[in-house]
Amino acid sequence: MTGAIGARRWAIAEGYIPGQSTGPAPQFTSHEAACILNAGPADAHVTITIFFSDRDPVGPYHVTVPARRTLHLRFNDLDNPEPVPCDTDYASLIESNVPIVVQHSRLDSRQAENALLTTVAYPVGG
Amino acid sequence: MPTEWTNWSGSLCFTPNTIAVPADEDELVAIVRHAALAGRTVRVVGAGHSSTPLVETSDLLVSLEQFSGVLEHNTAARTATVGAGTRLHALGKQLHAVELALENLGDVDVQAIAGAIGTGIHGSGKTLKILSSQLVGLRMVTASGELVEWTEQEQPEELRAARVALGTLGIFTTVTLQLQPAFQLHRREWCAHVEDALDHLEQLVEQNRNFDFYWYPRSDEAKLRTMNSPEARQPDLAFARLLDEQAGWSHEIIPKQRTLRFDEMEYALPADAGPACFRDIRQRVKAKWRRSVGWRLLYRTSAADDSFLSTNYERSSVTISLHQNNSLPYQAYFADLEPILRAYGGRPHWGKKHTLLAAELRPLYPCWEQFQHIRQRLDPQGLLLNTYLRDLFGIDQEALR
Numbered sequence: 001m002t003g004a005i006g007a008r009r010w011a012i013a014e015g016y017i018p019g020q021s022t023g024p025a026p027q028f029t030s031h032e033a034a035c036i037l038n039a040g041p042a043d044a045h046v047t048i049t050i051f052f053s054d055r056d057p058v059g060p061y062h063v064t065v066p067a068r069r070t071l072h073l074r075f076n077d078l079d080n081p082e083p084v085p086c087d088t089d090y091a092s093l094i095e096s097n098v099p100i101v102v103q104h105s106r107l108d109s110r111q112a113e114n115a116l117l118t119t120v121a122y123p124v125g126g
Numbered sequence: 127m128p129t130e131w132t133n134w135s136g137s138l139c140f141t142p143n144t145i146a147v148p149a150d151e152d153e154l155v156a157i158v159r160h161a162a163l164a165g166r167t168v169r170v171v172g173a174g175h176s177s178t179p180l181v182e183t184s185d186l187l188v189s190l191e192q193f194s195g196v197l198e199h200n201t202a203a204r205t206a207t208v209g210a211g212t213r214l215h216a217l218g219k220q221l222h223a224v225e226l227a228l229e230n231l232g233d234v235d236v237q238a239i240a241g242a243i244g245t246g247i248h249g250s251g252k253t254l255k256i257l258s259s260q261l262v263g264l265r266m267v268t269a270s271g272e273l274v275e276w277t278e279q280e281q282p283e284e285l286r287a288a289r290v291a292l293g294t295l296g297i298f299t300t301v302t303l304q305l306q307p308a309f310q311l312h313r314r315e316w317c318a319h320v321e322d323a324l325d326h327l328e329q330l331v332e333q334n335r336n337f338d339f340y341w342y343p344r345s346d347e348a349k350l351r352t353m354n355s356p357e358a359r360q361p362d363l364a365f366a367r368l369l370d371e372q373a374g375w376s377h378e379i380i381p382k383q384r385t386l387r388f389d390e391m392e393y394a395l396p397a398d399a400g401p402a403c404f405r406d407i408r409q410r411v412k413a414k415w416r417r418s419v420g421w422r423l424l425y426r427t428s429a430a431d432d433s434f435l436s437t438n439y440e441r442s443s444v445t446i447s448l449h450q451n452n453s454l455p456y457q458a459y460f461a462d463l464e465p466i467l468r469a470y471g472g473r474p475h476w477g478k479k480h481t482l483l484a485a486e487l488r489p490l491y492p493c494w495e496q497f498q499h500i501r502q503r504l505d506p507q508g509l510l511l512n513t514y515l516r517d518l519f520g521i522d523q524e525a526l527r
Contacts, residue, residue, distance in 0.1 A: 078346065080451075
């Protein structure tokens with residue numbers, strides 16, 4: 001059986017949700033996502049803190065990734081304690097009680113020729 | 127020492143001169159009589175869930191928290207008399223213990239019963255009236271310090287005024303409710319694209335005891351909630367994905383736990399206007415507000431009634447409510463959408479954010495003057511009014527005439 005892999009703390013320095021979209025929603029809605037893999041045997045209780053360029057951080061946002069599951073979390077859908085504003089630079093710190101792997105992706109559909117970018121987040125220690 | 131008072135969402139904050147917590151009717155009568163003699167004003171507060179300044183005062187604020195619990199019940203007649211300050215969550219449990227239940231509940235059950243009645247809260251369901259409609263009797267302390275008792279049989283016109291009265295006819299101490307035998311519901315929650323939900327809206331409203339949906343502006347998806355008797359289980363919704371289901375007693379199934387604090391504006395529209403208004407609202411939110419608004423909009427239905435200041439007075443209604451996290455500005459968002467809700471003949475929820483005052487409200491309520499006449503008779507000096515309520519009712523303007 002697969003054990004837990006990854007790290008307990010991750011950072012995504014890049015963050016920006018385009019405010020405009022092209023194509024049907026929600027499939028083609030411009031968005032950013034954190035794809036979180038929890039390969040281990042215990043549920044991952046994850047907190048996310050959002051950092052901005054001109055104001056104090058907001059959070060924590062709480063999500064749970066069940067054992068041996070993945071969660072593709074759209075930052076667009078976060079609302080507690082606040083929605084993440086569109087068209088605004090931000091960064092995120094993702095912390096978990098068990099090791100996880102975090103990959104970041106953005107769909108920018110402001111023009112019909114869609115752009116998708118992705119990168120593995122930065123692990124901060126084990 | 128004056129103590130600051132804050133409402134549930136935190137958007138209303140003020141410091142009354144005194145907060146009184148009377149233990150019983152005698153103490154409340156003494157407080158009101160003393161206030162009347164001293165020329166003071168009095169506002170009454172239940173759970174503080176409203177976010178319009180109905181209770182705001184720099185003078186005397188009276189809490190109903192000691193007036194709590196089921197005092198009498200008649201299972202055969204399906205009635206119960208309860209303390210006016212009883213919180214709905216506790217009321218549901220206590221009524222269930224005597225095999226009774228409210229016909230319907232709102233999305234949350236943190237309010238006090240007198241506040242819920244006084245501001246006209248409601249749940250969702252085409253055949254279900256707002257909660258105030260269950261009021262069939264009351265005891266209250268009037269502005270003169272008199273303890274009066276009204277029943278639907280003896281004072282039918284007064285009851286129509288009292289059912290939505292914003293705490294301005296008197297301070298309720300007990301309310302008698304017409305109830306249902308305890309009943310169970312099967313709640314199912316579905317996710318669908320909002321266009322699919324709108325395509326099936328009429329049948330969803332018609333075929334379910336309770337139906338509402340939340341629209342999420344950022345994903346354009348909707349969460350649909352249907353509630354029916356467990357014996358009358360409905361077929362699956364082919365266009366939607368089942369997210370959750372639960373069955374149990376009505377007071378456990380209808381309300382939801384809400385940990386996130388928010389501010390809200392809600393308008394009740396003629397039922398036929400609901401779909402078109404929602405489409406206009408959706409278009410505007412998508413065009414202008416998705417950048418800063420992530421919270422959902424709620425679409426509900428409820429039945430007509432005859433209470434003078436009910437938002438459902440003589441018309442079945444669709445209600446559309448907008449929400450914003452209480453930590454974020456709501457004013458510009460609500461102000462931008464309010465004209466659309468008004469253009470469809472909307473009446474604002476009394477306890478939620480809106481900007482209407484007497485000049486705009488009076489034409490919306492055919493029995494406005496009947497209500498004001500009863501209020502004036504009971505409280506000619508305006509002991510139970512604050513500045514907001516005077517503006518809301520146009521008291522100063524009338525006095526000038």
